[in-house]
Amino acid sequence: MQVEIEQQSCTFKPMLRHSELSLNKSLQVDYSKMNTKSIEKYIERQVNARGMKEAQEVIASKQAGSGHNWKNKVTRPITPKLSGHSKQIEIVSEEPEKQL
DSSP: OHHHHHHHHOOOOOOHHHHHHHHHHHHOOOGGGSOHHHHHHHHHHHHHHHHHHHHHHHHHHHSTTOOTTOOSOOOOOOOOOHHHHHHHHHHHHHSOOOOO
């Protein structure tokens, strides 16, 4: 009861629309007064830093032991092909030996 009476008697009623507009005006930046050359240099440094970071990530992903290519699968063993190895031995033995 007492809270309702206090709320009815309160005369403070803020103008929300007006305060939002004034806030937006205060946040607008006047770029004509700024040193745009320094802003351009700052943006260029940021672009360079992003490029360097991406390059480091690419190098790190290619580096051995990074775990980038790891897959949660069981490794299936592959049997060696011995027939290809024996052909190489025959080719080597057929070549004539050079005498010194």
